[in-house]
Amino acid sequence: MAGCFLGHGRLISDGPLNWGVEEVGRIFGDVGLGHFQLSLTHPVERGDYLCVEDDLHGSVLCQLDDLQRKSDLDIERARTLVSADEASIRENLLGIARIVGFRDPQGLVKIPTIPFRPGARVYRAEDPLIAKVLGLSHHTNSGAYVGLLRNHDLRVELDINQLVQRHVSVLAKTGGGKSYLLGVLIEELLRHKVTCVIIDPHGEYKSLRTPADKNGAHHRFGVESQGFSRQIQEYSPDVSLNPSAKPLTFSLHHLEPRELLVFMGLTNIKTFLAPLKQLIERVSTTNPDYTVADLARAAESGEGAIAETLHERLLYVEQTKLLGPQGTSLSDLVKKGEATLINLRGVAPDVQELVAARISSTLFENRKKGKIPPLFLVIEEAHNFAPQQGQVVCSRILKTIASEGRKFGLGLCVVTQRAARIDKSVLSQCNTQLILQVTNPLDLRAISQSIEGLTAGMTEMIQSLPVGVALITGGGYHTPLFCEIRPRATRHGGESVQIVEN
Ligand SMILES: Nc1ncnc2c1ncn2[C@@H]1O[C@H](COP(=O)(O)OP(=O)(O)OP(=O)(O)O)[C@@H](O)[C@H]1O
Ligand SMILES: [Mg+2]
Structure with a gap:
């Protein structure tokens, strides 16, 4: 049969072609080229990957974008319902699926140009098909391993060249896991000897020096606990508050x-x-x-x-x-293959802006002249440094880096809890988005406006993502995907403060 990727699911259909395959429903109604409706006979969840056998192209990967349970129970009957009547309610589970595509013989992802037939069987997609169509290949040389595809044992590795060349945004409500995820990303960049500079307003990232305490998740994700003390250097304009840092001054x-x-x-x-x-x-x-x-x-x-x-x-x-009079020298500040933390903990907001502006423009000018290696500049709490409304001293240089940095190998990563409050031109220049839970409607609107390929179903799912699950767009992948973030190899420095003792 054409469905060569279908494998070990439960047998529910009687046709000989579908031996060993888990059929979950049938296509019905009007069928489009991007979406179709299906009547579900087996439980599947929103976001699950499905497969339809196309006469021309073989197995086509699809994803369940929305679910609805339709019933004949109207409001009048519901009011007078007694438990004995419950069995008489007729109901149907309906889904809307998005067509992700298939790989053609040249390895390109394509979408069928003729709609599927109504009545066609829909199966649960198996890992090999998902991996092939999404392009999830294990252990690439230029991949940053950030986690596993949600509900699957498939590694999600972001293309580091794309990250640095095409900019990144990390978006989530407060406590959504932005700093944790950024920590994962920095660990990967350090493993690949990518130079990083991190504007760290809360002094959270010095814990990248310290190995994490191992737990069950480390085993499941195949992560070893490891510290990066040799590759981390820390500077601060206020060393009395941040004694682990070297003093940062400008000449x-x-x-x-x-x-x-x-x-x-x-x-x-x-x-x-x-x-x-x-x-x-x-x-x-x-x-x-x-x-x-x-x-x-x-x-x-x-x-x-x-x-x-x-x-x-x-x-x-x-x-x-x-x-x-002297100022910190550039060769001390930026070291190839290392991460420089600019620890701004306790530093007044206006001084933080000056520091971010000076560092950003120095990096940009010197990267243009080729005096420093290609690098990844991370701006935490970026809505304060490049706000949508009002101008702060570093707005202009951050906009310039967002629009021109990639030509010079200066990648920008903005991290914010307020997608609506960060400069739109900066946000829209980010080609990789790592989105964790967002609930504010204004932030959701800013996200859906700045990201291509987000469906209404995905935007809804962003509102209820559990901590530790991210929606990833870009990063070398042609379609958005949900990723369970791997545990940190290093300690997380942004733990919430305990107010009341347990
Ligand atoms: N992938 C994850 N796995 C396990 N725990 C996580 C994960 N992501 C976040 N957490 C936990 O959730 C809490 C909040 O995470 P984090 O500090 O990264 O949030 P944040 O989005 O940076 O918040 P803020 O906006 O306040 O800076 C932390 O205590 C962290 O340990
Ligand atoms: Mg944080």
Whole structure:
């Protein structure tokens, strides 16, 4: 028979062709090229993979997108129903299935161009067919193993080249498992010696150094517990709060006046650039080792509104303590094959934005010149750094990296609990989306608008995903798929704080 992938299911049909195959229903009604309806005779769940035998193309993979139980019980009868009558209710379980496709002899995924016949049998799809059509191949050289296809023993490996070249978003409500999943992804990138820089507002990722305590899930997913202390370095602008980090400062003397304006929060370049340049020239001729405080003092002695603004903003920059004479060197900050954590725990939000802006633009400029290796820049809580409404200092550079970074091997990963609040142009540039549970209607709308190929059924399923299950789109796969995230090899650093002792 054509259904060569059908295997060990329960025999329910009497035809000799379907020996050993689990038939779950029949196609009925009007049949489209993308979807069809089926009357179900066996329990299947939304999201389950199905198979239909096509006369021309053999086994075609489909997925159950929606389910409805139809009955002849109307409201009047329901009101007067007694238990003895329950058996008389006639009901049908109906499903809507989406056609995923088949592999043609050239290995391309195609969708039949002629609709299936009404009455055709629908079977539960077996793993080999699912793996073949979805392209789930085990242990690829460039694959990041993030988990198993939901309800199957098939590894989901994301194509690392695609991740870095085409950007990633990780979206979920708070507590949905974003940081846990990102930890899984970073572990994989480190295993493959991919250079990463992580803007870490809560200091969650230093636990990547420490191996996880093993549990049953590690065995089931084939994951060994392992720490990455040799490949992790940590910097922070506030080492008193974050003593495990090295100090992060930027060199005042390496900043162009235009860049200094960014630190000063002055976006009106036309007004302030020339006066700032003059100020720096004046101070540096008498004092080549000038500090921000020297510049502020010189501005104070100037006259007029511009000098006053420069003075006030330079005092602000001095307070941030971000600009020192030396500054952290780029070669220390970015090391090939390692992850650099920029730990911003306890750092004021405005200073966090300055740090993110400076790091992002330094990485972008130096990646363009080829001075640093290709890398993956992760921005946690990205709605704060590239908001949809209002402008913060790092919005512009993050938009530039989202649109141009891939040309230069600078991959961006944005992580957010508010898909509706992050800049749409940044979100829509992400070709791989890792979506965990989202319930806010505005966030769901932003997700469905920015992602191609999401069906209404999938958007509904996102609302009820259990912790640890993600909907993955892109990442080398041609169709969205649900993945049970593998356990961490390292400890998770984002555990909720216990308020009341057990
Ligand atoms: N795949 C998983 N397997 C097991 N536990 C998980 C998984 N994902 C998340 N968790 C647990 O769920 C909790 C929340 O996860 P996490 O810290 O990743 O959420 P988050 O989306 O980053 O939340 P926030 O928005 O508050 O940062 C954690 O305690 C974590 O241990
Ligand atoms: Mg988190």
